[in-house]
Amino acid sequence: MTITIDDRDHNLHAWVVVHSLGSLGGCGGVRCAPDVTLDEVKSLARAMTYKYAFFRQPMGGAKGGMVMDLDAPPERRRELVTALGRHLEHVLRTSAYHPWSDMNFSSDDVSALYAAARLPAPALNDDSSQRTARSTFAAVVATAANLGLRPTECRIAIEGLGSVGGYLARAIAEWGGRVVAVSNIHGAALNASGLPIGELLAMRQRLGDGFIRERGDWTNAPRAALFDAKVDILAPCARVGSMDQDLCERLSAKAVVPAANVPCTPAGEAALAKRAIPLLPDFVVNGGGVLGMVSHELDDPFFMTDFRQMIDRLLSASLAQGVAPIDLARRQSEQHHSAEPGDFFTPRSRGELIRAALRRRRLWPGNAQQAKALQRERLRETVNQLFRDA
Missing domain, CATH: 3.40.50.720 (NAD(P)-binding Rossmann-like Domain)
Known part of the structure; x- marks a missing residue:
């Protein structure tokens, strides 16, 4: 899915590409540069699909791109981000796209984008x-x-x-x-x-x-x-x-x-x-x-x-094996890619997925600390299993 935004009132030129949908939607940052192109955004969205699939996460790949000078004055940046958020209100409300920070697009910009879409901003991690x-x-x-x-x-x-x-x-x-x-x-x-x-x-x-x-x-x-x-x-x-x-x-x-x-x-x-x-x-x-x-x-x-x-x-x-490292990793991503559109329309939040995993381990009802520990342990298990049988 590609969304093209050409807003003459604000001189805004932007795209959102959702390459795949996982059970939690698609996620990827908003890249801002004076010469960003749709082809670049498409390549980045595809890379996000490979990334989430490689680490076996229930998220699809997506990316945003917005034409903006690297040294745009704060008021111009605010105008563009606000206009973009208003255009993306529907796609954000459906959770089909979760924007994140990226080149020349900070966590403050993410918060401003959600505010313009009249939605609460996600908890942001500034040390990405x-x-x-x-x-x-x-x-x-x-x-x-x-x-x-x-x-x-x-x-x-x-x-x-x-x-x-x-x-x-x-x-x-x-x-x-x-x-x-x-x-x-x-x-x-x-x-x-x-x-x-x-x-x-x-x-x-x-x-x-x-x-x-x-x-x-x-x-x-x-x-x-x-x-x-x-x-x-x-x-x-x-x-x-x-x-x-x-x-x-x-x-x-x-x-x-x-x-x-x-x-x-x-x-x-x-x-x-x-x-x-x-x-x-x-x-x-x-x-x-x-x-x-x-x-x-x-x-x-x-x-x-x-x-x-x-x-x-x-x-x-x-x-x-005489195979390039990037090709071996692509095979892993393709093997474990679970970003099927049908999964997205099943109403299961990230919290529900975590709670289901806790129940399987007889740890639910539990507290947030247990959920965090489970997330951490699942990631460690995933990484430690990769390329064991390659």
Whole structure:
């Protein structure tokens, strides 16, 4: 289902794509950029279907997109978000689409969207970016081990030093890895010996994305230069399709570990496969954000033990079978995809699903803490079973 919104009164151009419906509807963030397109939104909605199916969650995949300048004044942002919420009132009331935060669309924007639709906003988890970075970092650590690299030997490039990329860069630096290249829409910074991540992040906090143009203990370069840097792992944290065939044919990285959804064009993905460069599945690597929505209490031990070991198994199965990691993960998603439209029309809320599971375990009636513990344990069980028999 695709909803196209062209509101001339507010100069609003937006889309909502519901790729699939689970028993709880479809969920995905609202991506805001001056050049966002319907094709990008469709790709992202499909990726959300794969993500929820992979982690066996009762939600389908969806995505929103709205044309808006990255530096839109607060009053213009408010006008657009309010207009979008009014247009989406019906689809939000039916729970066919659950919007969430995304690039240039904050939790405050989500609340404003629901308010405009005259609906209560969901309980929002502001650390989605941090959890996405945690799962990505766990995948980076697993990939480095798979390549036989100690932290100090591992050279990493991060495309898109934004919210997720910033958290990821800090985690890598604390681990002992060398972040040798970072980029954003304004350019790139490179240092083969390792960038001063703390200094760069402090500058970003102070100056915004323009920090990348500042002078320091690094070389300033066009953003495309990041892809020519000599690295072991590339971590894309930017837009859909930023890695095309030409780029993937010249890439020096030994593995690609994406926090971004759908970072490669189809031709780019094929080029990586031809060169036997592992492309880890974006919808798995960045799954921390979705997992955090299901259970807000997932901690570092979960990501650095359960999640990392799952990535270990994926990489081992990929090597043993001669199948790209992303293709193995797609098979898992397709095998466990339960987003059937008929399920959506069965009136079962998330709370009812949790209570049913509690009853099966003779834990209901119970309290909210028991429900949270059950959610957490079910996620752990799911992750620990993945790729056991691959």
